Amino acid sequence: SSLTIDGVILVDPEVLKGKKAFVQLSCTFRYGREDMDVMGIAFRREIYIAIRQVYPPIQDREQSTHTKMQGKLLRKLGDNAFPFFFEFPDNLPCSVGLQPGPNDSGKQCVVEFEVKAFSAESQEAKVRKRSTVHLMIRKLQYAPENSGTAPSVKTSREFVMSDKPLHLEASLDKEIYYHGEPINVCVNVTNSSNKNVKNIIVSVDQVATVVLYSNDSYVRAVALEESGDAVAAGASLKKVYTLTPLLVCNRERRGIALDGKLKHEDTNLASSSIKTSGDAGGQSGSCSLGHSIAKHLENEKRFLLDKFK
Known part of the structure; x- marks a missing residue:
């Protein structure tokens, strides 16, 4: 309605x-x-x-x-x-x-x-x-009562001088999270390569798309964990990382998107925009929000292995 x-x-x-x-x-x-x-x-x-x-x-x-x-x-x-x-x-x-x-x-x-x-x-x-x-x-939005399938992703990374790749699987336990609710990210790393993984980094990224004269997107990590977990060549690791994006942890950061507020009332980190059938996504003079989970692995260099919404 x-x-x-x-x-x-x-x-x-x-x-x-x-x-x-x-x-x-x-x-x-x-x-x-x-x-x-x-x-x-x-x-x-x-x-x-x-x-x-x-x-x-x-x-x-x-x-x-x-x-x-x-x-x-x-x-x-x-x-x-x-x-x-x-x-x-x-x-x-x-x-x-x-x-x-x-x-x-x-x-x-x-x-x-x-x-x-x-x-x-x-x-x-x-x-x-x-x-x-x-x-x-304020114009607010409410998440649908029935959430969809929990997001998951699988990806691989190949290296020079290595016959076998590194595999990563990551998944969430549900699709919709509310303000202040912890996000559990299940990460499964199978390192069949001859490279050692020295660190696993998981972040919740806020993606703000501002439509004025062009579509400009601004990505900010609103929750991040550098675990320090290592995965040796030929080994594997399965672990759940918990992140909780909160405004109190991002209070002084310029450019973080917030839900609209009235006068001096406090607010929250901005909610993800829910697209509708009549939504003009490219309407000039608007701002839409999305969030993604990013996973970085480090060996000699840091590289982004994958991300999902």
Whole structure:
């Protein structure tokens, strides 16, 4: 089902003095600090805007009332209260932002949603700040109740002067993990080569794809374990590594993607984006998130053996 926003606005007809009252829902992608907005150029892009006229009402109040909460508010606030209702398009991104550095100020790169009520002669007319009220909201997503098959991967690596390869298998115990939940990675290394593996490194990588003028992806390890486990030539190793990606361990790192937050509330590392059938994956002015498990093995050199989502 589609996400919806419903609410009630209270107006004073005497203060409006013949003007109309509107409510606007907007989704904005900001890709630069607000103090960088100079010479009329704003480092922001409106991804979506919808406007509803609530006063004078276009249709009957009962027809415009969609929820029980709206009905209760209308009865409590009286005849000068009017309902409004918005439906989110399926292809809008969720509220997300890239974490600024310790010495950075303002919003750096963020997707945010706002509900704004204003009065004006028309919705195209210039709106004064004193005639406007703003309310920041968050668009969240919920993981499906039924998860799919647990991810797994198999791969091999061949070496010069070695007749047999090195084999790696890795798997997770399930597909979906929630914030703060440990991720168990089962790693099975069969080293049939004549090379010694000196270290096994497992990481959870956050992949943020920012779509503006091109698709730019930023990869950050949000949890990492350098085990120091060795696998001699001709030997094998099977072990479960446990990683727990947490914001508290990445608090000072610039560019880490976070779920959207309101005011000074705390938040989490950004959730993976769930693609829908109506999702415009390449929509300009958006940010999508994914996560992958990467496994590095070290002998004389470190090399990435494989990764999976």
